[in-house]
Amino acid sequence: MTETSALAVVDPAPPRLGAVSQLARRMQAGWRSIVIFIPYVWLFVFFLLPFFIVAKISVAELKMASPPYTDLIKWAEDGIMTIRITFENFTYIFEDDLYSKTYINSLKISSISTILCLLIGYPIAYGIIRSGPVARRLLLFAIILPFWTSFLLRVYAWMGLLADRGTINNVLIWLGLIDEPIRMLYSEFAVYIGIVYTYLPFMILPLYANMEKLDATLNEVAADLGSRPMNTFFKVTLPLTMPGIIAGSLLVFIPATGEYVIPDLLGGGNVLMIGRLLFNEFNQNVDWPTASAVAIVLLFLLVLPMTIYQYYQGKAMEDQ
């Protein structure tokens, strides 16, 4: 006892060492809070801030000026602050049935596209899982390959394929199957093709990731217990791949609803989708407040599926 206390008095090293390690600990804690902070900064700058700007514009009035909307806050000369908020833009959207029709049509197109992607993507993902290791890698590569060329270029390529004098019609006429070209471009049909084609990988990849974790023995167990293949699919495989189905569906559904390029290029003026309407309000009508209100309503329409997505992501994480 006495020896140690004497040592502590004589030797000043331990407290100094303590100070150094304390500093190191504090710096470490500092780093940790910075690392945690970065995503918040990101979310604030690139999501929350733009959202507030759009929200602000959506409650302003149209004005022939630059920028083309009224200020939210006005300072009178005597120093009195007035806030002007109007919900006319929103009532306008709800009154004019062009908007509600367009929203419904957008949701219809994105829902049907999502279902088509699921119906096509599910067997593809299942097929990839069931193939040998080499084939599996090649097939996955093929799924990702289209991302290497520009999205716009690929949509233009579809225009070339679907046009009245396009490749498909030419081949069909040459084969003698049809006399007159079939009208495919500038129709909802073309928009479906474009969306399903573009978003299919976003369906397949989460499904693949989910199915990869699936234990193939479970199928054998089910068969052993007397379950036919079809029943096994609905009672075992489908429930266990539900997280992948939900993730893939939302990854298709959410961006497809707000899609602009595909309906514009492949649908022409014939397909109403909210993305195009938004673009028109902003650019042709230069009505930023209405455009912003359209965007805000779209956002709230998509919050529900996004919440579902978050919920299932969280649950999937818990299960592991």
Add this chain to the structure above:
Amino acid sequence: MTGEQTLSDTPWLEQGAEPFIKIRGVTKKFGEFTAVDNIDLDIYQGELFCLLGGSGCGKSTLLRMLSGFETPTSGSITIDGMDMSNVPPYERPTNMMFQSYALFPHMTVEKNVAFGLKQDKIPVAEINDRVHDILTLVELQDYKKRKPQQLSGGQKQRVALARALVKQPKLLLLDEPLAALDKKLREQTQFELMNIQEKVGITFVVVTHDQEEAMTLSTRIAVMNDGEFMQLGTPTEIYEFPESRFVADFIGSANMLEGRIVEDGPDHVRVKTDLGEVFIDHGQSVKEGSRVWIAIRPEKMHLSKEPPLKPGPNQAFGMVDDIGYLGDISIYKIRLENNQIIDVTAPNQIRPKSRTHTITWEEKVYLHWQASSAVLLTK
């Protein structure tokens, strides 16, 4: 059992007894590789039959052919008089307990067990009763609502067993049912498994690589190697009367001496080995002068510090090279004159007075064994 038909304990010895499972000339090839090689086997009603062998010898493949997940390349399988060639797994009167248990992760214990019954369109009330009964049998009635992730290894094993048993199959196939359990639990579960099998009266075919497990559980054992049966018999037959060096060595341990036949009498055999003469008190028809092996189990050798009273056959001496003290028994490694090491085990029946062994390292010791102890092997 209603008592009309009493089953013999050893149906394989009965004249004209009809086997429950008939495996005839079954071969399974994966490409060029032969996993199961021309197997013939009869298994009888109520047996607890073990397929025993090292990893990769084809045990699981044979089991999977019984359950229908693999199709034999050639040969036929008959279960309860029905040819299984074109019967898919979901129509076979068998159920299998998988090595990995493979419980459905999205279902509770109860739903897992009920799954098989639902396929048979059984009324809900009956399903509930049967699930309850079987869960009581495996002592899991309080875990009905749990998900598999919330169970211990031993509990998962019992759910898997219950799920396979609840359909009351004619034949239950178990692939390494206890391999994932720790030693204590495994030994305890072995006896539980035997009790359950006795209660339900279903024929079990168990695959294992653990010879102790096979010895404890089975009515009969088939020892497999490279897709072939090396020997088929009761645990006692396999242990005491191995027919080949492979079996003698694989089941338990055996000291192997090489030698030549000196005399082959009607009731005895004499073999010359490096250690001197070995006398075996039962006849065996082998040609004089031919090369043979003698297998002697470590526990059948006697160890002594005193030299034998008179020299004779079945004796040897050597130095203690090493001692393995296991508590209940000790293993002595004895180095003989020709440098061969012989294992001898001796029970520690008397608690030593001092903390040292009575026989210690580098001591000269004498070995002898009875004329009935040595097994003569020709292959």
